[in-house]
Amino acid sequence: MGLALGLDFGTSALKAAVIDPQGQCQYHDRIPFRNPTSPVLWEVAVWQLFGQIPRSIINNIHHIGIAGTSGTVLLTDGQGQPIAPTLMYNDNRAGFLLPELKHYVPANHLVLSATSSLIKLFWYQDQGIDLQDKYLLHQVDWLGFLLHGKLGISDEHNSLKLGYDPGINNYPDWFAGLPFAVNYPQVFIPGTPVGTIQPRLAQEFHLPTTCQIHAGTTDSMAAFIASGADQIGDGVTSLGSTLVLKLLSQHRIDDQATGVYSHRLGNLWLVGGASNTGGAVLNHFFSEEELLNFSAQIDPDIVLDLDYYPLLRPGERFPIHDPNLLPRLTPRPDNPVHFLQALLTAMAHIEAQGYQVLKNLGAPKLQRVFTSGGGSGNQTWQTIRQRILGVPVLVSAQQEAAWGVARLAQGDGL
Ligand code: ADP
Structure with missing residues (x-):
């Protein structure tokens, strides 16, 4: 071969x-x-x-x-x-x-x-x-x-x-x-x-x-193939500048309002949606070094939910379709570790909501999630996401689309 x-x-x-x-x-x-x-x-x-x-x-x-x-x-x-x-x-x-x-x-x-x-x-x-x-x-x-x-x-x-x-x-x-x-x-x-x-x-x-x-x-399809996901109900979340979800489904799903569309992969369909939240918001508040240091100080078992919706500017497509949706980033704790924890928690809620919206549109129930992109190495975030998503959260087997x-x-x- x-x-x-x-x-x-x-x-x-x-x-x-x-x-x-x-x-x-x-x-x-x-x-x-x-x-x-x-x-x-x-x-x-x-x-x-x-x-x-x-x-x-x-x-x-x-x-x-x-x-x-x-x-x-x-x-x-x-x-x-x-x-x-x-x-x-x-x-x-x-x-x-x-x-x-x-x-x-x-x-x-x-x-x-x-x-x-x-x-x-x-x-x-x-x-x-x-x-x-x-x-x-x-x-x-x-x-x-x-x-x-x-x-x-x-x-x-x-x-x-x-x-x-x-x-x-x-x-x-x-x-x-x-x-x-x-x-x-x-x-x-x-x-x-x-x-x-x-x-x-x-x-x-x-x-x-x-x-x-x-x-x-x-x-993005090549990155999905690299992830190792291969079962119906497998999701792949890309934690890059934006938050992108993909889910293996037996059905094709398209929903223009939320920008959800499907690619065929073998005999299955890969249903995807992209939120405007993601690492670009983290970059706005923290350096790469701070992300590493502060993440290590977070206790992921303590729930800190400040009901944020982290966006850099108004407007969201998925999982909420609202071109005027306002960012929610207050109240802001004095301690930057707590602020980061609240941001990571909010993004995990948006991720969970995204998979729920795909399910509401007819996609299968999420069974496990592979993770790719710059945020995938953050173990604290992985623990927070696992608690909120309620399914095993894994790192993609391979990160490279090549x-x-x-x-x-x-x-x-x-
Ligand atoms: P893209 O290709 O979408 O631009 P990458 O997959 O290269 O993005 O990921 C970059 C993003 O990863 C940055 O926006 C950054 O906020 C995020 N990131 C990098 N390190 C960490 C970390 N330790 N924890 C959380 N997010 C991180």
């Missing part, structure tokens, strides 16, 4: 992991890039990485998978040359086109958002770009094209924000009414083989000529 290489494109760096068939990491690397919107710099990072992987390892890489930020898109000509600015996943410049989009898209569809991939296509058209015979590609699609040379290929996970419907394995009928003659990607199930590495690349970088490039995924997408390329997504 040989080794598998996972590439994870973030906003500031390409992270790579090479794993063996048992999932053991044989090599990892990180190549920073200065500008997250430059396809040229993504490309340079890949060639730099290939040049750095020791010969004994790269000789034996038989599978490559790619994960990227979901919703980052670019437009190319028929040769795969980018012809318009890359629009990042969180770029909302197209928001003013929402009323126009509503003429074509059914109410409550998840693409009716200022950052969806589909609205970005409307923006390209609004800029006067002729879309005839052009290719709309996600970041991952374009990088895959560089490796296997086939233009216009994507995966179900990246294509969800474009409007692709994994329930029918196709674009919905209303796509026929959209006002462009652009080439939409042909969509593959994540992890399926798409094609072998281009011969000139195999030769230049000493890769096997049979090395397969597999359909990719998004960075590991998850390498596993997917090996054919072991779930």
